[in-house]
Amino acid sequence: MSDCIYLDHHATTPCDRRVVDAMLPWLTERFANPHSDSHAAGREAAEAMNAAIETIASTVNAPASSLLITSGATESINLAMRGVMTHPRNRRNHMVVCTTEHPAVIDVATDLQRSGVEVSYVPVHPQSCSDASVPGTIDLDTLKDAVTDQTALVNVMIANNEMGAVHPIGEVARIVHDAGALLHCDATQAIGRMPVDVAELGIDLLSASAHKFYGPKGIGFLVAGGTDRRVRLRPQIVGGGQQQGLRSGTMNPAGIIAMATAIGLGDDDGPRIASLRDRLWETLRGSIEGLQINGPSLSDPASRLSGNLNFRLEHVEGETWMAATPGVAFSSGSACSSANPSASHVLLAMGLSESEARRSVRFGVGRFTTPEQIDEACEQLVTAFRRF
Ligand SMILES: Cc1ncc(COP(=O)(O)O)c(C=O)c1O
Incomplete structure (x- = not known):
């Protein structure tokens, strides 16, 4: 890769x-x-x-x-x-x-x-x-x-x-x-x-x-x-x-x-992965105004997968942010439907508007993700965002 x-x-x-x-x-x-x-x-x-x-x-x-x-x-x-x-x-x-x-x-x-x-x-x-x-x-x-x-x-x-x-x-x-x-x-x-x-x-x-x-x-x-x-x-x-x-x-x-x-090999170490996901969220939220979580609270591990982060931006579309940050692989919806340009049916089903759904992004932290990768990803994401 x-x-x-x-x-x-x-x-x-x-x-x-x-x-x-x-x-x-x-x-x-x-x-x-x-x-x-x-x-x-x-x-x-x-x-x-x-x-x-x-x-x-x-x-x-x-x-x-x-x-x-x-x-x-x-x-x-x-x-x-x-x-x-x-x-x-x-x-x-x-x-x-x-x-x-x-x-x-x-x-x-x-x-x-x-x-x-x-x-x-x-x-x-x-x-x-x-x-x-x-x-x-x-x-x-x-x-x-x-x-x-x-x-x-x-x-x-x-x-x-x-x-x-x-x-x-x-x-x-x-x-x-x-x-x-x-x-x-x-x-x-x-x-x-x-x-x-x-x-x-x-x-x-x-x-x-x-x-x-x-x-x-x-x-x-x-x-x-x-x-x-x-x-x-x-x-x-x-x-x-x-x-x-x-x-x-x-x-x-x-x-x-x-x-x-x-x-x-067993399940991912939930608390470790959640702490990396939270580090990602906290850093982005501290640097970019107006981010809002989609889905269950991040502090409710029984209701939300530990590596999952999905949020919406205030003004910028997820696709635009993705295109501006080629060094980080993340997604603006489910990968399997990303060939389809329509807004995520999942977010619409949760009552988000079409515009809110289009301004949403999804990250998934995994077993081999490191804190250094999270910090580097945040740096690239924030730098790209500041150019909008
Ligand atoms: C929830 C869910 N169901 C089904 C699938 C389809 O899996 P596969 O493409 O491996 O057949 C996916 C793949 O993204 C998925 O996330």
Whole structure:
């Protein structure tokens, strides 16, 4: 990479050196097809891959038999949502989606809606909420009203990729299960940043991507059956019948071993990362007038990812500041939708105006970020800002 200071860890993370070391032999000397059970090399690959799957499952406290390996969160989400809603034995035609979900969820919902599925969108608490509710977290009263005996699936992410809000998933699960529906959580931003226990939280389906927790890109997993509720999925990719016919295609031992190594490294050190994030915020706030936080309070670690900083500027657009500060990698919205010039749907859903959303920026501090990098980034950001 160019020698820019990387503060965009919600977009992706570097592959941890320990992950690369664990993965490499399975690409070179030990490359056999794990489905070739007629020879020892294939069986060796299958054994190592299955041990890795056990590691991943046990880290999120799900049965290994419920784990499906995919190419990443987008595929996992597609399989979870389309798989449940289009299963021939699913008799419920209604689905619920939180308004601040990633496009990987929203776009699947829109597509299912076109083919006849009914979709309800549940809002989050606005930025300006005056009561004790946490901005950016799901409105549980509206969720209760939205879920009916026709609801098959409710989709609520664990943590938001833009402003880091952490939803009260345990409470969401109780509401969902009282109506006899299943809960799917996009855990893409949560895994590796906070403990996730699907059994304790009551998550039936969970999607994740290894590259968000210091693993490689192009590999992820779906838990389909994290609780004792039955999950029936209609496969979306058919072919050789691998993974109980639910996701065909030769499995990728190197990627799976890498993902298991990455998840096994444990979660980021939240307090250390939060202190770097706070150092960034305090320095910028001390040098630039009128900055305002988007999302939950930075001093509420239970409601906000520790490395996340999202704020709005008084007059300057986020894109303009980014272009003027090429030495720092940060973002003006979610990376996955940055090809789309429209204002962040997440910030709009929190009640920000279009102009406020466009004046917003997102930073993500990561495992290898140093205090010196934060200080240097602040210097470059402030210098660039003073030229406006
Ligand atoms: C919350 C969330 N969900 C889903 C995705 C999609 O992940 P991937 O691109 O790895 O499939 C992302 C990626 O930014 C994300 O942040």
